[in-house]
Amino acid sequence: MSDGGRRDLLSIGVFLIIVIISILLYTPLSFIDWTLILPLIMVLSGCWIIALAGMRGRSPQKYERGVFSTFSWGLLLVALGGAWLIVGYGFSWVYSLVVILLVLAVVAIASALKK
Secondary structure, X not given: OOHHHHHHHHHHHHHHHHHHHHHHHOXXXXXXXXXXXXXXXXXXXXXXXXXXXXXXXXXXXXXXXXXXXXXXXXXXXXXXXXXXXHHHOOOOHHHHHHHHHHHHHHHHHHHHHOO
């Protein structure tokens, strides 16, 4: 099996573990509301995508998305899920907007400074 195939299988396994953890965190007495399971999955999946970017940096494959692109998508997924969680916990939507705009600014600056 190629390295890309193993990585795909690893990603499927990690995603299933993320879903299981998110579901287990929801109990009626838990700190997380059931409506916040999806944004929690988004945040944890974004963290995994960022980890994948690190793995791709070590062993890049031909015809594969670049490390910066993968990292950026992971960061954006974390920002969107985090913004959703912020609103879900009762904070103002302005804080969510600030989080998303801050991440977009960081990605734009990093993209401009990239060689």
